Amino acid sequence: MPGTIQIFSACTQYAAATLVAALRSGMFGPRSEHRRVLVVSDTSPSPELGTPLHHRPGFEALAAEFDAVRSWNDFISPFHPGGWAPREQDAPLWERAVRAAWDLGDAPVELACESIQANPAQALATVFGDSPLHVYADGLMSYGPTRSRLDQLIGTRIRRLLHLDLVPGLKPLLLTEFGVEPEVVPTDAFLTVLGELADPVAAPGARGSVLVLGQYLSTLGILTPRQEEDLHAGMVRGAVALGHTRIVFKPHPSAPAHWTRALEEEAVRLGAVLTVADSPVLAETLFASMRPALVVGCFSTALLTAASFYGLPVARLGTGPLLHQLSPYQNSNRIPLTIVDALLPDLDDPEAVTGWSMPSPEEIARGAAGLVGAVGYAMQPQLQAPLRPVAERYLSGHRDSLRRYFKRRRLTALGLPGAIPAQLTFIPRNATVRRLARRARTLKRAAAG
Secondary structure (H helix, E strand, O other): OOOEEEEEEEOOHHHHHHHHHHHHOOOOOOHHHEEEEEEEOOOOOOHHHOOOHHHOOOHHHHHOOOOEEEEHHHHHOOOOOOOOOOOHHHHHHHHHHHHHHOOOOOOOEEEEEOOOOOOOHHHHHHHOOOOOEEEEEOOHHHHOOOOOOOOHHHHOOEEEEEEEOOOOOOOOOOOHHHOOOEEEEOHHHHHHHHHHHOOHHHOOOOOOOEEEEOOOHHHHOOOOHHHHHHHHHHHHHHHHHOOOOEEEEEOOOOOOHHHHHHHHHHHHHHOOEEEEOOOOOOOOHHHHHHOOOEEEEOOOHHHHHHHHHHOOOEEEOOHHHHHHHOOOOOOOOHHHHHHHHHHOOEOOOHHHHHHOOOOOHHHHHHOHHHHHHHHHHHHOOOOOHHHHHHHHHHHHHOHHHHHHHOOHHHHHHHOOOOOOOHHHOOOOOOHHHHHHHHHHHHHHHHHHO
16 A cells, blocks of 8 residues: 555646646656545636536546546535635644545645645645645746745745746746755656647647637736737737638637627638637647647747747737736736747737747747846845846846836836936826926927927
8 A cells, every 4th residue: 555645736737737747757756656636626716617627528638647536626615715725723623624535544645736825725735734745837937936925834845846848948936935946847748648638529620720829817807808808809810910811719718708709700800710619628739639820829828838849830919018017016927928928929020920939948048037037036026035136137238128027116116227216206106297297398308499
């Protein structure tokens, strides 16, 4: 009988696929020495309306790597997994309840969780308060700093960070304040898992179509529903402007149905044919079967998966305005947004799209790494204090990018290059005052002329 129980928590199919690739690569030791339990969660706003991870197509291929599959939603019902965690003093009671419900006995437990800053990962880490932790990242957020200060009792238990090499040449910042070292999940193993999840028969659209990715940013409060609907329409228009007439739209599973109807009408108006891929499978599983002529999105991780892992042409749209309106500056989406904006071509620039190729790891290490380090420090200066020299060097040498990736008042508060001159810091953030100041400067220049 295996001596250690390994509990793996996953909220998405992409996360579960990452775990399976790590397991098959031997990153969690021989299977014969452990009992492996997969704990699935649905943290969407209305999980009861969606398809649970363990009921989605292709899950059998993932489940084969585990000895048991449990639902965290079912266990803590009627609480929502995104908002519930046990009180510290109740943790021993919950541990006994979990062990009894899942038949874990009294064997030692180790945990592998994603998004350790949030629930359900924090809830599980609290329940099993003496267990070592492995954190794995299933997207671009691993390249950014930890979004908030972690409890020392959790942070000091983290052994390593597992991540996909989505941006070769770039090292994750996540959890570096605890000295946690990142380990790359082998790309080949991950692609093999994605291949097993794919269903070529169900692949929508013809090979060579444009694949448009929906993210449902409005549910995160990043965009309004109308803004996101307009963003998707802009992606369709941009694809048609590049000469494409066959488009496949992969909506977010939680996105409202009327969005797809509006996109279909827009495609008809432009003389294109739009197909909706509404099956609850990963967009990434379409890359190999469709071989899209172009993958378009805002700042989805799937854009880098397409470019780095499949060598597909990609384009972004809408990142510029989002860089300015994303709030607060510490928002954890800022690093994925920055990476996509800095590395990928703008759909509205046809020459950039057709002439683009993924930068080499050396080019990324020389360029994007400095930008990400500077933004990461500006986001979390206390957690990432060692990055201050990196930020100062980057900001001193890249004045042209200051207005795009940094807020002047943020730089001023941190005393970094590009800050508002000291003699102007008294001017309040008031539109009327600023308008009068601009008018005064205009009149002064006119008088001097």
